Amino acid sequence: MPATPTFAETAAEAWPPISGWGARARSAARAARIRLEALKQRRQTEPFVRCLYAHAVFPDTVPTFRAFLKAAKQEGEFVDTPTLRAIIADGRPSDGRFFHLSFDDGFASVYEAGGPVMEDERVPYIMFVATDLIDADPDTLAAYFAHMPAYQARVRTLDWDQAKAAATGIGEIGCHTRTHARLSKIGHDPARLTDEIAGAKAIIEGHIGQRCDSFAWPYGTASDIDEHGRAAIADAGFTSNFSAVRGAVRPGVTDVMDIPRHQLEFHWPLHELMVWARGFREA
Structure with a gap:
């Protein structure tokens, strides 16, 4: 009988420790820059979007995650994706302070x-899922993580019951292709x-019973x-498309089909999370 696959259930199990003098030196320099920025920054009072x-919220990161949400809510309001689209489309400078929170890849820890x-905190969120990884068999997950060197172990993904439950609460389910x-x-292969874009959209909608309007490209x-991928996303009927490129969201200027995002991970220190939430390197 084949062995039951093991999965990372903590952040320490999922992400490898920093090793090698060069990597440790770069990490120390980065930490110093961010610590300096944290000392310079102040609570935000000017409007922003x-x-x-x-990617994940493991049980060992829940205290930091909760502390981050509470701290961020002191500086801005979390909005769902339809509200974000409306703010962008409005075209007038925002007179509020708004955050939008998303998670890529559909890891079960985000929901669980x-x-x-x-x-509890009434923070809306969206999970961008790759549909072939939902309810995936061990071989499929092994093949996926073999090409994801950022992880030192496989991470459990959602099942469709969890995805539907998230979508019926304050969560949303967005599309992150099939595979x-x-x-x-694959732009040369229409x-x-x-299949990867419109096909994944149809799979999501079939399982959760709601429209899937938002996409984030892997x-x-x-x-x-490329232009072929962008055209296929628009042709499939998506009304927002998210990147992983840091940048400011500017109503009336930002392209709703190319929305920038700031990455953060909740095993990072709280002061570092707040540095990115305040728009470090946004310009």
């Missing part, structure tokens, strides 16, 4: 450990693009998508 995203916290495909690599940099 800022999109934040992460993070979901109750977000329900976590790099769209710039059938594959359609890997998230400008080089990971």
Whole structure:
């Protein structure tokens, strides 16, 4: 009988420790820069619209996650994706302070450990899922994580019951393709693009019983998508598309089909999370 696959159930199990003198030196320098920025920053009072995203909320990071949400709520209001789209489309400078929170890849910990916290704090969120990873068999997950060197162990993904439950609460389910495909690599294959984008949208809608309007392209940099991928996303009927490129969201200027986001992860220190939430390197 094959062995039952093991999964990371804590942040320490999921992400590898920093090793090697070069990596440790770079990490120390980065930490020093962020600590200096944290000392310089002040609580925000000027209007802003800022999109934040992460991947997981493991049980060992729940205290930091809750503390972050409470701290961020002192500086701005968390809004859902339809509200974000309306703010962008309004075209007038925002007179409020708004955060939008999303999670990529559809890891179960977001719903299991993070979901109750977000329900308690009344923070709306969206999970961008790669549909072939939901309810996936061990071989599929093993193949996926073999190409994701940022992780030292496999991480459990949602099942469809959890995805539907999230969507019926204060969560949303967005699309992250079927297989976590790099769209710039398949732009020459219209059938594959359609399957990865429109096909994934149909799968999500079939399982959760709601429209899926939002997309985030895997890997998230400008080089990971091309004009063919962008056209396929629009043709599939998505009304918002998110990158992983840091930047400011500016009503009337930001393209709703190319929304920037700031990455943060909740095993990072709280002061570091707040540095990114306040728009460090946003310009």
